[in-house]
Amino acid sequence: MIGPLPRLHRIGVLAAVLLVCAAIGAWLGSSPSIPFLVGTGLVGGAAVGAVAAYALLHQPHTHDSRPRHRHR
Structure with missing residues (x-):
């Protein structure tokens, strides 16, 4: 994974x-x-290039386990 890049890059x-x-x-x-x-x-x-490019450019999504809003 390369990291966050601008769309053009x-x-x-x-x-x-x-x-x-x-x-x-x-x-x-x-x-x-x-x-x-x-x-x-x-x-x-x-x-193979498409798979390699996906592996290089894919950003893993982190899921926050804490709820964002507290329900009343």
Whole structure:
């Protein structure tokens, strides 16, 4: 988790992670030693990138156990 970021920076991190992971997937798909297609590697890399971006940018929600208002 990176921490609280402004919306523009979160979009930039998301785009960068997706781009890097998709490029790595396409590169692995074009490698002759691994029998994948470039498109399959691209989609798989983008999926891994989406999960990684979610893990990096997700803010855990803390639930306060105390009630906010006292009922009468």
